[in-house]
Amino acid sequence: MDLQLDNVSHRYDDVEVLRSINLVIPAGKIVCIIGPSGCGKSTLLRLIGGLELPTEGRILQIGEPPAESLNPLTYVFQDFALLPWRSVEGNISLVLEDHGIRGSHVETIISDVLARTNLTDFRKALPKQLSGGMKQRVAISRALAVKPAVMLMDEPLSALDSQTRELLMDDLIDLWTREPFTSVYVTHNLSEAVRLGHSIVVLSRRPGCIREIVDIPVPLAERKIGDIELEQKQKYLWELMRDEAAAADQELLDA
Amino acid sequence: MPDSEKPDLQMQVAFRGGGFAPQSKRWIGLIVFVVLIALIEIGARLGFISNLTLPRPSDVFYTFVELWNTGLLWKHLLPSLSRLAVGATIGASLGIAVGVMIGLFSYVRAGLVPIVAAIFPIPKIALLPLFVIWFGIEEQSKYALIAFGTFTPTVVATYGAVDNVDRSLIRMGQSFSLSWFSIVTKIVLPGSMPGILSGLRVSLAIAIILLVAAEMLGAEYGVGAYILEAGSLYDLERLFVGVAILSILGVILSSVITFFETRVLDWRV
Ligand SMILES: Nc1ncnc2c1ncn2[C@@H]1O[C@H](COP(=O)(O)OP(=O)(O)OP(=O)(O)O)[C@@H](O)[C@H]1O
Ligand SMILES: [Mg+2]
Numbered sequence: 001m002d003l004q005l006d007n008v009s010h011r012y013d014d015v016e017v018l019r020s021i022n023l024v025i026p027a028g029k030i031v032c033i034i035g036p037s038g039c040g041k042s043t044l045l046r047l048i049g050g051l052e053l054p055t056e057g058r059i060l061q062i063g064e065p066p067a068e069s070l071n072p073l074t075y076v077f078q079d080f081a082l083l084p085w086r087s088v089e090g091n092i093s094l095v096l097e098d099h100g101i102r103g104s105h106v107e108t109i110i111s112d113v114l115a116r117t118n119l120t121d122f123r124k125a126l127p128k129q130l131s132g133g134m135k136q137r138v139a140i141s142r143a144l145a146v147k148p149a150v151m152l153m154d155e156p157l158s159a160l161d162s163q164t165r166e167l168l169m170d171d172l173i174d175l176w177t178r179e180p181f182t183s184v185y186v187t188h189n190l191s192e193a194v195r196l197g198h199s200i201v202v203l204s205r206r207p208g209c210i211r212e213i214v215d216i217p218v219p220l221a222e223r224k225i226g227d228i229e230l231e232q233k234q235k236y237l238w239e240l241m242r243d244e245a246a247a248a249d250q251e252l253l254d255a
Numbered sequence: 256m257p258d259s260e261k262p263d264l265q266m267q268v269a270f271r272g273g274g275f276a277p278q279s280k281r282w283i284g285l286i287v288f289v290v291l292i293a294l295i296e297i298g299a300r301l302g303f304i305s306n307l308t309l310p311r312p313s314d315v316f317y318t319f320v321e322l323w324n325t326g327l328l329w330k331h332l333l334p335s336l337s338r339l340a341v342g343a344t345i346g347a348s349l350g351i352a353v354g355v356m357i358g359l360f361s362y363v364r365a366g367l368v369p370i371v372a373a374i375f376p377i378p379k380i381a382l383l384p385l386f387v388i389w390f391g392i393e394e395q396s397k398y399a400l401i402a403f404g405t406f407t408p409t410v411v412a413t414y415g416a417v418d419n420v421d422r423s424l425i426r427m428g429q430s431f432s433l434s435w436f437s438i439v440t441k442i443v444l445p446g447s448m449p450g451i452l453s454g455l456r457v458s459l460a461i462a463i464i465l466l467v468a469a470e471m472l473g474a475e476y477g478v479g480a481y482i483l484e485a486g487s488l489y490d491l492e493r494l495f496v497g498v499a500i501l502s503i504l505g506v507i508l509s510s511v512i513t514f515f516e517t518r519v520l521d522w523r524v
Contacts, residue, residue, distance in 0.1 A: 049430060051426060051429065051430060071431050071432050073430075074430065074431065075427070075430040077423065077426075077427060079423055081423050081424055081426070081427035083424060083441075083442065083445070083446075084522045084523070084524070085445045085446075085448075085520075085522040086522075094431075094433075094441060095431040095433070097437070097441075098431070098432065098433045098434055098437050099432075126521075126522050127522075128522065128523075128524045146431060
């Protein structure tokens, strides 16, 4: 299933946040979205997943989502959004219960996703007992449990320290290599973008519109820290971003 | 370092991170209580405190034992407890239900919040005659008074608690296409539990106050009736027995809620 954004614009009252976004998110690819603070990245993601309606334009699903997909458009949130009163397995079963999955089938799914995220030993733990990185892995395994057609990730690694971030990036790459998923991945972090993105969408400052789409042809599994080509892409992205970021900063000062 | 000849002064960094973290120290409360009573007893025996100001704690205790032995204790206590149980259960459950509705539906909120604000400050005791007319002099009017008194604080605490549920968790529920009913029962209600329980603490104390008020205005048996009778005879020992029973009741209810809080809310950080 592909996603297509057709001339999407959005405004909050008199603040224009997004302007004429046209974008295709092809199945099986990770599309990263970067842009200066406040340019509407999170808003765009909420629009794509149907948590908000765009003021103008349409968001289209092209093709049927896979039949086994329980929740085609699934989020991974920056702040994890785990229910603190449910254990790890309870948080995962929460999203299965409503799709009529019961009994041993739930068991199988939970064991499977926990194994894939290396969390098997923490099945009964409460969120308060987990570190930030583990919480985000729980959130990722919860997302995997509903077999999403598209994973919508809003700065999923921003709340984590840089070592944990590296580890989780490797985990994501492993997951993708074993079984390619489609994802829209919003981030502040350019090195995350060049590690994970098949293509990188650069948004301008508010009102956000697409400045450029940068493709990175290197296969995910072959991207290493310090790779020359990636470094160059990252540098190029920073050149693109720098003026926007500086200008966005200036706007806040003026306001 | 220039003057490395003489050793540098060594000093341990002073600890200044203590306090501001309530811990449960069970016995302190009991000790304060015992010391206070012992002081009064000593004061009364030494004559600092005259018998007319405060009865001797030991006399109060003997009166209590007597009440126990004659079997009158249960005769007074059981009707009170059943009034409290029925009234508070009706009031608290209606209060939680209405509070959740206010928290969930804008129209209910717009319609009911002003009404709740209007009836909250009414001293419910003033309405007892009205309840007597509506529900008769028997038990029903007492149930109604207690229920009404518990209702309003529970409503206010409950909708505040619902308002305070983390919106990002609700968003999360929606993003996984949970049904409205699931979001309410699995996210909103558990999330508002801490607020509802601490509201109940207040509501139940109010229920005890109203129980006594209701019994003072017309009951043959009951802790309130017992206190009223003792008071009109200036029998301070019996008056204090009654008051002590109410305090103990309050402490028990409060510790039941604490028990639930530590059990049900062990997920809190
Ligand atoms: N619910 C809302 N109501 C009004 N304005 C909003 C709302 N949500 C976002 N905005 C505004 O829209 C703009 C874009 O917000 P958004 O959160 O999408 O930016 P972002 O690119 O995700 O920023 P960041 O990089 O800081 O996460 C901001 O100026 C913000 O103030
Ligand atoms: Mg954002």
